[in-house]
Amino acid sequence: MVFAGKRPHNLGVCDGKLAACPNSPNCVSSQSADPVHQIAPLTYTSTPEDAIAALKSIIQSLPRTKIITENPDYLYVEFKSALLGFVDDVEFYLDRNTNVIQVRSASRLGQGDLGVNRQRIETIRARIM
Known part of the structure; x- marks a missing residue:
């Protein structure tokens, strides 16, 4: 894939934090303080185990997704665009x-x-509630 790029090496959870967004506006994070990148975290009312299972099910129902890393409290997923195969790295x-x-x-x-990254999270938020 010409537009896939290389998988980043700075992903994952470190001291309860996901990696910070770069300066570019093509990133959203619920742990960011600045308005360009800030997005609300996802909330749930079920058990944590049911919440992560529901999230995984929603992700798998979306087109062109691939779960790269999965553990009880963390999912790392690649989403690929339909037209040119651009890859977005998404962490939960x-x-x-x-x-x-x-x-x-x-x-x-x-x-x-x-606005694709923000819209994706809002689509997932609407389905998880």
Whole structure:
């Protein structure tokens, strides 16, 4: 894939935090403080185990997705665009201390994303509630 780019090496949870967004506007994160990148975490009312299972089911129902890493409190997923195969790296961290799922969705290449990363998280949010 010409537009897939290389998988980042800075992903995952470190001290309860996902990687910070780059300066480019093609990333959203529930742990970001600045308004360009900030997005609300996902909330759930079920058990944490049921919440992550529901999230996984929603992700698998979306087109062109591939779960790369999965553990009880974390999912790392690649989403591929239909037209040119651009890849977005999306992470979900179930924070048991705050009972929310922290999210980070970032384009691998380029600057802008036409709001795709934000829209993806909002689509998932609408389905998980």
